[in-house]
Amino acid sequence: SSDLTQDPAVSVALGQTVRITCQGDSLRSYYATWYQQKPGRAPLLVIYDKNNRPSGIPDRFSGSNSGNTASLTITGAQAEDEADYYCNCRDNNGNHWLFGGGTKLTVL
Amino acid sequence: QVQLQESGPGLVNPSETLSLSCTVSGGSITSDYWSWIRQTPGSGLEWIGYISYSGRTNYHPSLKSRVTISADTSKNQFSLNLNSVTAADTAVYYCARLTIVGATSAFDYWGQGTLVTVSS
Numbered sequence: 001s002s003d004l005t006q007d008p009a010v011s012v013a014l015g016q017t018v019r020i021t022c023q024g025d026s027l028r029s030y031y032a033t034w035y036q037q038k039p040g041r042a043p044l045l046v047i048y049d050k051n052n053r054p055s056g057i058p059d060r061f062s063g064s065n066s067g068n069t070a071s072l073t074i075t076g077a078q079a080e081d082e083a084d085y086y087c088n089c090r091d092n093n094g095n096h097w098l099f100g101g102g103t104k105l106t107v108l
Numbered sequence: 109q110v111q112l113q114e115s116g117p118g119l120v121n122p123s124e125t126l127s128l129s130c131t132v133s134g135g136s137i138t139s140d141y142w143s144w145i146r147q148t149p150g151s152g153l154e155w156i157g158y159i160s161y162s163g164r165t166n167y168h169p170s171l172k173s174r175v176t177i178s179a180d181t182s183k184n185q186f187s188l189n190l191n192s193v194t195a196a197d198t199a200v201y202y203c204a205r206l207t208i209v210g211a212t213s214a215f216d217y218w219g220q221g222t223l224v225t226v227s228s
Contacts (some may be wrong), residue, residue, distance in 0.1 A: 033214045035153075042202055042221050043153065048214035086153055090213060096144075096168060097155040097206075097213070 011106040012077045013080035020072045020103045022087030022095055030090045032070030034063060037084045037102075046085075047072060074105075082107045110135035112219035114205050120215055121228050130203030130219055137161065142160040143205040143215060144177060144188045154158040158206055159186050195225045200224075
């Protein structure tokens with residue numbers, strides 16, 4: 001399959017740790033990237049490559065990869081982290097780009 | 109800081125062609141890859157395709173027969189044409205820069221997005 005699968009929704013208590021996962025065959029060959037999207041806004045890159053953050057992204061965001069699963073971890077979730085999170089990767093042939101269906105994160 | 113700005117009609121008639129442009133500032137389209145991505149209402153993201161720094165194009169297989177992405181280096185702009193549109197093409201359309209380094213790639217800069225509605 002060339003799809004990327006994410007859980008539709010996840011919740012976390014304020015200040016706690018949450019992991020958002022993304023599964024797909026192409027993740028065995030290519031690193032996932034992660035985007036945060038808030039209502040009415042464009043997606044924002046938060047994690048790329050193995051575990052790199054663009055300038056300005058808090059270090060509570062981290063990424064990891066194992067087999068066909070990529071994970072985005074938020075350690076000490078804040079209220080402002082409530083958003084939709086999308087994973088992204090190339091397809092199995094490396095020629096096209098896929099997005100996961102997105103995970104809606106609620107911070108309680 | 110690279111900035112991208114989409115422009116174009118917000119309403120397109122069914123069966124006609126959707127045309128959008130993306131103006132890039134703070135960077136040159138003669139480097140990297142320049143993509144279009146869309147997001148249907150209430151749904152996720154879909155990569156449409158890109159044009160490379162050298163003018164090579166690459167399209168999503170499901171849209172390939174209807175899509176053309178072109179570039180105007182004199183204006184530092186790239187454009188999207190999607191023909192024979194239907195209501196299913198109603199979406200927010202984003203332009204974005206795609207950076208590729210080996211096995212790593214990322215859409216690192218995005219435009220604000222523009223809503224295109226297909227309706228008569």
